[in-house]
Amino acid sequence: MSSAPHVIVGGGLAASKAAQTFREEGYEGDLVIVTGEAHRPYERPPLSKDYLRGEADRSALFTVDEDWYDRHADVRTGSPATGLDPGARRLALADGTALEYAKLLLATGSSPLVLPFPGADLRGVHLLRTVEQSEHLAAALKEAERVAIVGDGWIGMEVAASARQMGREVTVFGLGAQPLERVLGPEMGLVFGKLHTDHGVDLRRRTQVAKILGEEGRAVGVETKDGERVDADLVLLAVGATPNTGLAVAAGLELRGREFGGGVAVDGRLRTSGADIWAAGDIASVPSPRFGRPVRVEHWQTAIDSGRHAARAMLGDDTAYDKLPYFFTDQYDLGMEYTGFVAGPDAYDEVVVSGSVESLEFVAFWAKDGRVLAGMGVNTWDRMGEVEAIIRAEKAPTTEALQSFR
Template sequence: MVDADQTFVIVGGGLAGAKAAETLRAEGFNGRVILIGDEREHPYERPPLSKGYLLGKEERDSVFVHEAAWYAQHDVELHRGQTVTAIDRGARTVRLGDGTLIAYDKLLLATGAEPRRLDIPGTDLAGVHHLRRLAHSERLRHELKQLGRDNGHLVIAGAGWIGLEVASAARGYGAEVTIVEADPTPLHRVLGPELGQLFADLHTDHGVRFHFGARLTEIVGQDGMVLAVRTDDGEEHPAHAVLIAIGAAPRTALAENSGLALVDRADGGGVAVDESLRTSDPDIYAAGDIAAVHHPLFHTRLRVEHWANALNGGPAAARAMLGQRVSYDRVPYFFTDQYDLGMEYSGWAPPGSYDQVVVRGDTGKREFIAFWLKEGRVLAGMNVNVWDVTEPIQNLIRARTAVDTEALADPSVPLESLT
């Protein structure tokens, strides 16, 4: 057992940090656990911000990882609304924004990500939104309700997961929606053109307008309010509100300023960690959105910005901090809900990494499983309105062996029989 006199500090009050604190206590660690978050809210989960909570289907309290009393009950010292400004690796201390120094024996960085910004005129207008924090979601939900009442128009920059989920919510409230996307299909860099078009059709069927192959160059305003947007191909679209959803950047400044090894942005960015989520400093670990893990299954560094990675990565880092043997080899997983479409995706198959897409089921009915393959090996699988298949899909990915593609495409052949 780790010495009870030790202090473990967690920087980042999101899901990864909160689950790491929970795991330390569950594993019997009796030392100090200090959790520092820069938001005044208790740690919460982010998927509801663009899903159930944004849609008004979930209550505010449902987003929190633990009840407020949990932290005191488990002797977790929670510092809310505090920013860590520096790490002194030699002295093993962190400095808070108010100048307070906190010593640590082990340190976990779970600082998450922040929305990428557009450097164009008009981003300071009222009605321009980003979506990352609970306050963002609350403000956007109020805006969408108003747009729906007034037949207002929302323009979304970016057809990624956040952009599409907000588009679905906006249409649910009755707002008009236009999505401006530089790539030729939604989710192009995740799903490729083969399946990206499915999401274009889904949203078009629900009244969303797409403007592909373009980028926003200006948000036009009048009296401080959004009036329209302009794109680099000379088009202008009316708008009463704008959501900028062009991705997120890992919050690595703290790690960088302390001299920890990072990964180049061209390779996905983030803090470089080994299989146990340890950074280049043996007393510092990283988890969640900022962790670029040397993945033992895919034999490359992966940085995954999704809920499951925070849910599982925080506990894995906590166990490693306790000296347990950890090999973080979780298959990347994420999910989305848009209109009547529910989807789960497992694996890693960016465009260019696969040579074949195999579909099992009916894409026209939007009830199918798609598989991305390389030389007959399954790299990733996406189930759309087909449920309870995540485990066999992930087993196919883990097997790393060639499969019979005809059997893979045949719904009558159990997936479990292919591994």
Template sequence: MVDGHRTFVIVGGGLAGAKAAETLRAEGFTGRVILVGDERDHPYERPPLSKGYLQGKEARESVFVHEPSWYAQADVELHLGQTVVAVDREAKSVRLGDGTVIHYDKLLLATGAEPRRLDIPGTGLAGVHHLRRLAHADRLRQVLAALGRDNGRLVIAGAGWIGLEVAAAARGYGAEVTIIEPEPTPLHQIIGPELGQIFTELHQDHGVRFHFGARLTEITGQDGMVLAVRTDDGEEHPAHHVLAAIGAAPRTALAEAAGLALADRSHGGGIAVDAALRTSDPDIHAAGDVAAAHHPLLGSRLRVEHWANALNGGPAAARSMLGQDVSYDRVPYFFSDQYDLGLEYSGWAPPGSYDQVVLRGDAGKREFIAFWLKDRRVLAGMNVNVWDVTDPVQALIRAGSPVDPDALCDPSVPLESLTG
């Protein structure tokens, strides 16, 4: 039976919020748990939106975190299709868009991120897409299938993870795909230039066209429909649909209006939280894409937008809300699937942070592990079509000890032997 004397409110209907609610109950919290989500769908996971569900290989029902009946069974009160418009820290309450005011004893902000928009003429045309929400994927899945049937053309702005995964899905349907990317390689600001060419060749082998070193300047159309895109180098590319995949921005407006401390842009923006995922208000926590946490292992503030951070961060925040001693120090992790290439990436090594990249395996066959090093210490590792190595890769990152690059490259040397 729920004890109405304590109320924990979760703002955000994604994976972080849903797993936080699950953890509160699993840890024995008997007060009210109220989850507010601005989508009408029950909380769901986002990776299938650009992978299995978008490709038509997974059913829509597979994306949800819990069965819809779970929330009533766990006494989690859902307010779906509702937006929290204000947080009153003094009164310890949130106000919904319909005027409802809900008191909280503890509040979790898991508001996520939103896709960045193209600021160019033509974005109001039918056929211009973003991919962040399940409704976006519902629509885009139909679009890709139609493009495949009609030999249609999709132009993607951005060669990051979402852009590449959608390109792979589109080619699976038979659509013609062109990717416009200002950097010289895909994933340039994520994994650096050393490995970008591998992804260029992967997609070119499957018929994707790249146009590097350029940005979209205009989307042209007729009768409200997309006809082509133009780039800043004077090129024009025919298109029937356009996907903007130029990154995401943390949804911090609610926190900012409430006067909570925010992280600076050099740390990815977001709501500043400590290692226990507490904001500058001790009764308010943040988790998932919106949270910029001080990372005990890496020694800096970090905002991570990937699935594993929501999966693990939501429960960590829930335990912290319950007063447990929490130090959220998970090694950042994400995965991607493109055609017959699968990968897992652990760590954090943006360009400029490392001084060496070494490979173990055969990059030509796309079966290898890449390591990013700084002063011979492993900052990150990415296994490509090589499996069951995440634990030793993360152990190398956690150890922080100097490693012999030659031994790291040698497949005959067990990774487990290198942690010292």
């Protein structure tokens, strides 16, 4: 038996949950966590919500106390991995050292996508992924009056809500007819669009940003492709994320194509094409028995579930991963839970609603070819288990039955 440690590469929730699971499942060997960030692993949803608004302190980001790591793992912070040699079972670190492993988990997460906008490097232009970026953004929001957000996905809309709750003027630029359209489609995107306009956000739909305007090295506004200028003291670029697959590429591991969202290809046990290498969290493209295709999801619950599953698989559990994607958001007085998977706005036939969209208390179902693909509860709690049962059913309830879902 190898005396080398099990190694986890990553500083997010997938890494944290994997480490906990190793110990809960009785693994007594050496365990090393390698992260390029300066802290032990933490969760990211608060970075765009209560932590950004100053309603939660830093300790709320860490799901495991520091003394737990002191007892159970060797956490190498500020030590990004720079290379991976599967044949030698060796991980290269930025400080020039190498770390041998018996088994390896890649949980490297994702990074904000940065489009080549002129002016993207000006002071006052922000990205949001790390705790430091959230803190810099929070400090800037305290001083700003006008905020421009480029991108109308989850990060963009959650920050828009936080900025409005802090009393800032907010303009959001999105390419679709509605915010969140790529995930929710136009019908439910409209719900979130109305939510934000009702709270004073200036939504610029079907609008492409051409450049960030600057004066004396600092951002002062945004210019669209149509030549319109919108003044802003602060600009957030939130146009999406890209999986951190650099180590996998360097090691020659199999990747998924763009049609499946990219990422590292894994099997049902979250094993990559490399011997004794697993992947979890944002980077893992996992075959879905329910949807008959690989699915890569960048959400909190997937990090938890896949991190735990990978650790058990590394300890010999041969159970296939079969979790449905799940995510949530809180914006103003709207709380939402969603489970299932829809490949895009053209991948479903209809959206069936039970409840009242007008009063923001309802459940929506996305259906295609007689089966439900996904369901979303808005200000309706503890129903996702029932929704999951409907998604997994061989035949969906009738439209009338879905409309009367209570």
